[in-house]
Amino acid sequence: MVSKINHFTDAGELFRRLDTIERFPNVPIKTVLFIYDFRYKLLDILDRITPQEYQKSSYKIKFENDDVVLLDVKIVKDLDIISSDRRKVFLIIDKNKPFCILITNSEGNYFKKVLSFFNKHYPLLSRIFLRSNEIKDLLNYLEEKEEAKLTVLSYVVKRYYVRPETRIAYEKISFREVFDKASDDFLWVDSIYLAIEKRSKSKIRINRRGVISYYRNLDYSNIHLILISQILIKYSKIYTSILMERSRSLENLEPRPVRFFINEDVFNSSEDIDRFLEALHKYLLNWGYSTLFKERNYLYLILHDYQTGSSYDILISSPYEIFVTPQTQVTSISFGALVNFLVDNYDGVVENV
Secondary structure, three states: OOOOOOOOOOOHHHHHHHHOOOOOOOOOEEEEEEEEOOOOOHHHHHHHOOOHHHOOOEEEEEEEOOOEEEEEEEOOOOOOOOOOOOOOEEEEEEOOOOEEEEEEOOOHHHHHHHHHHHHOOOOOEEEOOOOHHHHHHHHHHHHHHHOOEEEEEEEEEEEOOOOOEEEEEOOOEOHHHHHHHHHHOOOEEEEEEEEEEOOOEEEEEEEOOOEEEEOOOOOHHHHHHHHHHHHHHHHHHHHHHHHOOOOEOOOOOOOOOEEEEOOOOOOOOHHHHHHHHHHHHHHOOOEEEEEEEEEOOEEEEEEEEOOOOEEEEEEEEEOOEEEEEEOEOOOHHHHHHHHHHHHHHHOOEEEEO
16 A cells, blocks of 8 residues: 555654544545745734634644644634534644645535635745646656556646637546646646555545645545655745745845746737736736836736735746746745746746746
8 A cells, every 4th residue: 555654653643633534425635735934933823813704713733743733723704603513624834844734624615715714814824836747746756656556537637828728538548648648739737636556546636726635545644655745845945946035135136036937939929918917917816017018929017916015027028938036025925926826827837047
């Protein structure tokens, strides 16, 4: 079977609690990763900031050691009836790195409330999204390190730009075939549902919004070892090399731009630029921009995050790349939200200039 953390180790008490979370028929356990503002203690953030419509919500500390805190969070919206609900929401907070992990057995509308509750803690808390190739890398790791055969059961591929398209397919093929077919048609894999065949058959689903769902025969300790830990390793590097300390100040006057590279010519006309601006309006709420130059497939604007005070220069001067220059008061959370926007809409790669 897939690797699992021993419950009798030092970390075992934490994982024992998460491995025994109640399951409902045909409902997977879901995990979502967040980055939080490491200048503050996340517990203080949760104590002081509760979204207006979630004032009845609360949390309890279920486990704590030198490395992590495990919270049992009760999320209640205004008109909800408080009851002894079997739906569980746990949050693991890393004390040494700016990451936390949501684990829940909720489904449907309640899962949407759970995500809404945590999303409303921006700009102190923000989701981690995944690129299509990052999902492929995770599956490669799972297959090679765990010697597990992966069979695709269904998948969604899409593209938002140029000629927007979405395809949903149900076929049993290898995951490499899925990614190859998507790449050939200039699409990305948005969601993939697979069976893991080894001693027993287990199922997982991963999407680009960063939600990992796992079904029976898999516990959280399995998922942490084979997927979550790999994401955290990668995003620890991204945090230190891309997101951290980009703000310009009197002590740091030199700009530190990044390039967002897209493996396709995306900006070929004024319509493509208009589509980019429409996406800014739709996805980056409580942000605004001032257009300094716009002609054909060229764009130069100043982008403002009103909630953090962060600002950025955005330059599109070629069909396949976007240059982002952080200006003043830029926080890692705000920069992460901007990167998420670019990844979600264009599935490109962020790199230092």
